Amino acid sequence: MVNKSPKRKKIGALSIKNVTKIYDPSGVNVKAVDDCSMEIAGGEVCMIVGPSGCGKTTLLNAIAGFHSITEGSIHLDGELLCGPTKPKAEQSAERMVVFQHGALFPWKTLQENVAYGPTVQRVLSKNEAMDKAGQMLAEAGLGQFVKKYPGEVSSGMARRAEIVRALINNPKVLLLDEPYRAMDALTKQIMHESLLETYDRTGVTIFFITHDLEEAIFLGDKVHVVTTRPCQLKKTVEVKIPRPRSYATQSSEGFRKLLEEVNDAVHEEAVKAFQAGEREMA
Amino acid sequence: MTQSSTTQLDGNAKPEGFELFMLRMNKKFKSVDPYLTVAGIGLWLFAYWVLCEGLEIWRFNKLPGPVAISKDWFSTTPFQGISIFTQEYYDHIAVSCQRILFAFGLATGLGVPLGLFMGWSRSIRDYIFPIIETLRPIPILAWVPLSILLLPGFEGPVIFLATLASFFVTTLNAMLGVDSIDEEYFRAAGCLGSSRWDIFRHVVVPGALPFIFTGLQISIGVAWFSLVAAEMVSGDLGLGYLIVDAYMNNVTVPMVIAMITLGFIGYFSSACVRALGNKLMAWHVKELAQQGR
Amino acid sequence: MSAVGNFLKNTTTRRGVGAIVCFVIIWHIGAMIDDWTGVDVLGIGLVPPPGDVFAAFLGVIPKVGYWMSWVSSFSRVLAGFLVAMIIGIPFGLLLAVNRYFRGVFFPPFEILRPIPPLAWVPASLIFWPTNEMSIAFVTFLGAFFTIVINVLGGARSIDISYLRAAQSMGASQMDLFWKIVLPGTLPSIFTGAAVGMGITWEVVLAAEMISGGGTQGGGGLGFFIWNSYMGGSLEQIVVGMISIGIAGYICSSTIRKIGYFFMPWRRLF
Numbered sequence: 048m049v050n051k052s053p054k055r056k057k058i059g060a061l062s063i064k065n066v067t068k069i070y071d072p073s074g075v076n077v078k079a080v081d082d083c084s085m086e087i088a089g090g091e092v093c094m095i096v097g098p099s100g101c102g103k104t105t106l107l108n109a110i111a112g113f114h115s116i117t118e119g120s121i122h123l124d125g126e127l128l129c130g131p132t133k134p135k136a137e138q139s140a141e142r143m144v145v146f147q148h149g150a151l152f153p154w155k156t157l158q159e160n161v162a163y164g165p166t167v168q169r170v171l172s173k174n175e176a177m178d179k180a181g182q183m184l185a186e187a188g189l190g191q192f193v194k195k196y197p198g199e200v201s202s203g204m205a206r207r208a209e210i211v212r213a214l215i216n217n218p219k220v221l222l223l224d225e226p227y228r229a230m231d232a233l234t235k236q237i238m239h240e241s242l243l244e245t246y247d248r249t250g251v252t253i254f255f256i257t258h259d260l261e262e263a264i265f266l267g268d269k270v271h272v273v274t275t276r277p278c279q280l281k282k283t284v285e286v287k288i289p290r291p292r293s294y295a296t297q298s299s300e301g302f303r304k305l306l307e308e309v310n311d312a313v314h315e316e317a318v319k320a321f322q323a324g325e326r327e328m329a
Numbered sequence: 330m331t332q333s334s335t336t337q338l339d340g341n342a343k344p345e346g347f348e349l350f351m352l353r354m355n356k357k358f359k360s361v362d363p364y365l366t367v368a369g370i371g372l373w374l375f376a377y378w379v380l381c382e383g384l385e386i387w388r389f390n391k392l393p394g395p396v397a398i399s400k401d402w403f404s405t406t407p408f409q410g411i412s413i414f415t416q417e418y419y420d421h422i423a424v425s426c427q428r429i430l431f432a433f434g435l436a437t438g439l440g441v442p443l444g445l446f447m448g449w450s451r452s453i454r455d456y457i458f459p460i461i462e463t464l465r466p467i468p469i470l471a472w473v474p475l476s477i478l479l480l481p482g483f484e485g486p487v488i489f490l491a492t493l494a495s496f497f498v499t500t501l502n503a504m505l506g507v508d509s510i511d512e513e514y515f516r517a518a519g520c521l522g523s524s525r526w527d528i529f530r531h532v533v534v535p536g537a538l539p540f541i542f543t544g545l546q547i548s549i550g551v552a553w554f555s556l557v558a559a560e561m562v563s564g565d566l567g568l569g570y571l572i573v574d575a576y577m578n579n580v581t582v583p584m585v586i587a588m589i590t591l592g593f594i595g596y597f598s599s600a601c602v603r604a605l606g607n608k609l610m611a612w613h614v615k616e617l618a619q620q621g622r
Numbered sequence: 623m624s625a626v627g628n629f630l631k632n633t634t635t636r637r638g639v640g641a642i643v644c645f646v647i648i649w650h651i652g653a654m655i656d657d658w659t660g661v662d663v664l665g666i667g668l669v670p671p672p673g674d675v676f677a678a679f680l681g682v683i684p685k686v687g688y689w690m691s692w693v694s695s696f697s698r699v700l701a702g703f704l705v706a707m708i709i710g711i712p713f714g715l716l717l718a719v720n721r722y723f724r725g726v727f728f729p730p731f732e733i734l735r736p737i738p739p740l741a742w743v744p745a746s747l748i749f750w751p752t753n754e755m756s757i758a759f760v761t762f763l764g765a766f767f768t769i770v771i772n773v774l775g776g777a778r779s780i781d782i783s784y785l786r787a788a789q790s791m792g793a794s795q796m797d798l799f800w801k802i803v804l805p806g807t808l809p810s811i812f813t814g815a816a817v818g819m820g821i822t823w824e825v826v827l828a829a830e831m832i833s834g835g836g837t838q839g840g841g842g843l844g845f846f847i848w849n850s851y852m853g854g855s856l857e858q859i860v861v862g863m864i865s866i867g868i869a870g871y872i873c874s875s876t877i878r879k880i881g882y883f884f885m886p887w888r889r890l891f
Contacts, residue, residue, distance in 0.1 A: 113516055138519035150517035154535035154612045163531065164521040198616030216521065365725025373730035391748050455637035460645050466874070467867035468820070470827040470844070474851030474859050479668055550736075554821075557738040558828045569741070573832075576744030588741045595736035 057089040058124055059219035059252030061110065066119035067277075068105050079105040081277035082119070087269075089124070089219075092246060092253040094267035096260060096313055098320035102278030103256045104147075107222050110254065111144045112136035123219060140164060143213035144222045148229075149205055151197040157184060157208045158193040164216045180215060187211050187241070203234045207241055214245065220252045227262070236294065239265060247291055260313065264288075264305050265297055272312040275320035282312040393581045398589075401582045411571070411583035422590065424566040425556065428484075429598065432491035433552050440499030440548075441541055447500070448507020449533050461500065469494040469555045477563050487559040487567070494555040495548040502544020506537030539613050542606030546599050553595045568594075646672050670857045678857035679864070688846065692869065695842040698754075698826045699873065702761025703819060710766045710818075711811060714773025719803065731770070739764035739821065740828050757829040764825040765818035772817070776810020777803055809888065812881035816874050823870045843869065 068080040079102035087093045095103050108114040110121055110128065112135060120130030128136040136142075151160050161180035165171040171179065184193050187207055197205045206226055213221055227235050243266065246253060257263050263270045270284045286305060288296055296302055357363060374395055380386050382394030401407045405414045412418065447454040469490055476486040510532065518532045560569025568587045575584040607614050653671035670678075682688045717724045717731075742763055746756040780803060788802050830844025841849070843866050850858035882888075 111516070111520065113519075138516075138522075140520065140522040142520070144516065144520050146513045146517065148511075148513060150511070150513040152514060152517075152532065152535070153616060154538070154610070155531075163518075167524065167527045167531070168522040196612040196615055198612060198619050212521070361722075362725055365722060366729045369726035369729045370733070372726065388749055388751070392745065452637065455634050456641045459638035459641050463642060463645075464867075466871040467863050468824045468827050468870060470824050470831065471847060471863040471866045473831065474847055475669075475856070475863070478851070478856065478859075554738045554740065554824070558740045558824075561740060561743070561828075561832060572741055572744055576747070581745075581748065584744055588737050588745070591741050592733065592735075592737040595738065599736070 060089040060124055061087040061093075061220060061252065061254065062122040062125075063087075063106070063110075064120050064122075066106065066109065066121060067117045068102070068109065068114065069117045078277040080109075080116075081279050083273070083279050084119075085271055085280055085283070087252060087254065090250045090252055092255065092266055092268045094263040094270045095254070095256045095273060096258060096263045096270055096309065097273035097278065098275045098313070098317045099258060101273060101275045101316070101320060103273060104224055106278060107144070107224050107254065107256055110136065110220070111142055111222055112138040140168060140216040141219045142222060143216060143218040143220070144224065145206070145209050145213055145226045147224045147226065149197070149202065149209060149226075151205055151209050151212065153197050156194050156196055157189060157200070157205075160197070160208065161212045161215055164212065168216070180211075183211050183215055184208065187245075201234075202230060203238055206230075206238060210242070210245065214249060214251070218251060220254055223253065223255045225256050225258070227257075227259075235259075235262070240294070242266065243290075243292060260306055260309050261297065264302060264309065265292065270305075270309055272309060272316070275316045275323065281316065282309075284309050284312075391581070393585055398582055398585050402586055407582075409575075409580040409582040411575075411586055418586075421566055421568050421571045421587070422594070425560070425568045425591075426594065428488055428491060428556055428567065429549070429552055432488050432556065433495055433549055435488075436492045436495030436499055436548060436552070437545065440496045441503045444500040444503025444541075445507060445529075445533055445537060448504045448537065449529055454504070458504075461497065465497050465501075469551075470558055473559065473562050483563060483565045486563055487556065490559040491552045491556040495552040498548040498551055499541075499544050502547070503537055503541050506540025506544070507533055509540055510536035538606070538610050542602065542610070545602050545606070549598050549602055550595065553591070553598070557591065668856060670860055674857045675860045675864075678855075678861050682858065682861055688865075691841060691843045691846040692865070695826055695830070695844065695866075695869065698757055698761060698830075698842060699819075699822050702758050702826070703765050703815075703822045705758070706762045706765035706769055706818060706822075707815065709762075710769035710814075711773055714770040715777055715799075715803065715807065717770070717774050718777030718807075719799070731767075735767045735771070739767075739825050740832075743829055743832055757826065760829050761822050761825050764821040768818040768821055769811070769814040772810045772814025773807055776807040776813075779810075780806040808881075808885055812877060812885070815881075816877050819873050819877055820870065823866065823873070827866065 063083065063085050066080055066083050067078070070077040070079055083106065085093075095106070097103050105114060109116045112128070115134035116129055117134075118131070121128045121136065123142070127133065151157070152163070155163065158177060158180045161184060162171075162173070162176035165176040165179065166173050170176075181190075181193050184190060187210075189204060189208055189211070192200050192204060192208075197208070200208075209226075210221075227238050230238065239262065253266075255263075255266060264284075264286055267286050270286060271280055272282045272284070273279060274281045284305060288299075288301060378395050380389040380394075381392050382396055401409055402412055404412050407415060410417070443457070447457055472490060472493060473486070476489045480486045480489055514532050514536060515528060518528045523531065556567070557569035557572075560567040561573045568591050571587040572584050575581065575587070649669070650671050650673070653669045713727075717728055739760055742760050743756070746759045747753070750756040750759055784802050784806065785798060788798055793801065826842065827844035827847075830842040831848045843862055846865075847859055847862035850856075850862060
């Protein structure tokens, strides 16, 4: 029922097996991720929920290829990204990241930002890339802002443009690291609707880190609750609310029940994390 | 002025160009600040005049007052040799400016790329940075005798000293500029499939620009600083030389004229650097404007 | 031995040491090049080789005159610097907190600021009765402008919400100044002090060279260099340069240490 668009290809399946990551700054071992395993099917929206600073981002960084892992392996569509023989994955446009604080280049206009990927990969010429970028931005409702710098538009607009910048590269997986963290609830709603619309159109696999439970259930096919540091999978909740989803879904009985279920799982971890009082890892 | 107020009444239309300028001027003259500025400068000039010429206080009477200076400065037949009508004045200015342009250009051309490479590549930094840090604590003026001995003519040492001073500042700021770029931009560029060279061109260079231009503004200041020192010690022409020459010949007015001229040109040159920076970094200016700065 | 081994384990240190060793070797080769080949490249052959400089250094260390130069340069730097701090910090703070004061005093300040400090040397020689006083004055000027600008910028950039928070807790105007504005400006004061110290050394050096080091007492390190230049002793010029480098470094690291002591909340980083 869930994945039925004609464009949909079943690519972008992530398989995370027994991943452990130990940071070793100046000889003090910090275990950020401990023996964490999860399977993410192609075209699935997978939400990772856990307390702040628990090591969710570490996992994302390992998939994206920013960090090495200590043990375990990660495969994308059966291909090894990183594992015992190759501790650090290569960065590639098939796994696009949307960052927590936003990483649109402030010195390029929105259009130049979006056109950047295809241009440097030599997929399109500069002009073609600019045309396509303008078109995709217009589709995302940003048509009148293409010539603006990121500093001139609202954070919601910038975030939307950043997702366009990721999607223009036809990635297999979209990795989002708490992208809507700093937004007010009203903007968040709009961003959710726009992301759902994008997902329904493209069917890209989404790996989404958040600590907003309603966001997790509203957007996700599966919600993975992880423990406080070191990060381990604690519970997986399947969200069987049919798509396309709308805002009305959030007030349904089923939604409330799921929310309670996830909240029960996550609250205990949140208390543990709070009492540990550790500073969030950047 | 009436025009600008009608624009305001029209509502949404934002004033632009000349109207915007008028609007700003109008606003400015309604506040107390410009009058305070005039009062401040007037008060200062008056105090200067009273001390040097009005009451001729002990020791102050050795210095030329504002009246004596302006009389000579704007006279066709200057009493002490230098005025805006004498060719000599412009010769000194031209020589100093040429030296600065050359030294500043050279230091920027060498310093910016070196600093960027040092910020961009760990190994380049590891090899170059210690040498720079070893040489940098030596004040530029300590190089004076050595450079006079080693470099030929008057021009060589003067330009060398100005370049050296400028070079250290520019290099370090370019390097710090790269350090200041958020790690996430590098990661994003990596994700998007950039080569190392793409990252240098599209992330390192534009990201470091704000720091580079801060550095360039400081650097042109220190270039003037060392140029004047070098000209005073070993010069044949130039504003620094004019100051010492006047001192040696016991004429005080050209000395003060040269000082004021130096102040003006120094201010003007750093304003030029700032304007160029703002032109190159439209994104940065707009970002700051959005933050209300 | 193992301490040295550990020290060299770090790639950065190893490369740094390597780079400096290379630098000295290139210096040596450069200095000897005309002796070896008989070709004089741009006077580079005049540079004394590092070995000779080291020997000159050893030769100068037991001499009292050399240490007297240290003392007199240091005392000049400290005098000018301290006066600049004592006058500059309150002046900068006043500029920051009082709008009318800023309106009246900032414009003349801005007019005088772009004049390079050394351009004041002859005027100050004419004005002040003794050489020593004129050196002190120019030294003071060099540090003063930098310190004031930094204090002003620092005090003006304090987050307004700190002031509001303090006011809402019932702070008086004096409390605001002592508990918020002053600590909030401290980082900029120390930045200004570090930069100002650098300029002070430049100015003292130049003043010592230009004025011939003063007739009374030791002439200072600037005079030491100038004297070596007049006497044609290149080794001693380089010795003087290195000495001043060390002296400047001692001063700026002292300022850093003091800053570290006064700003415990900045130690986190």
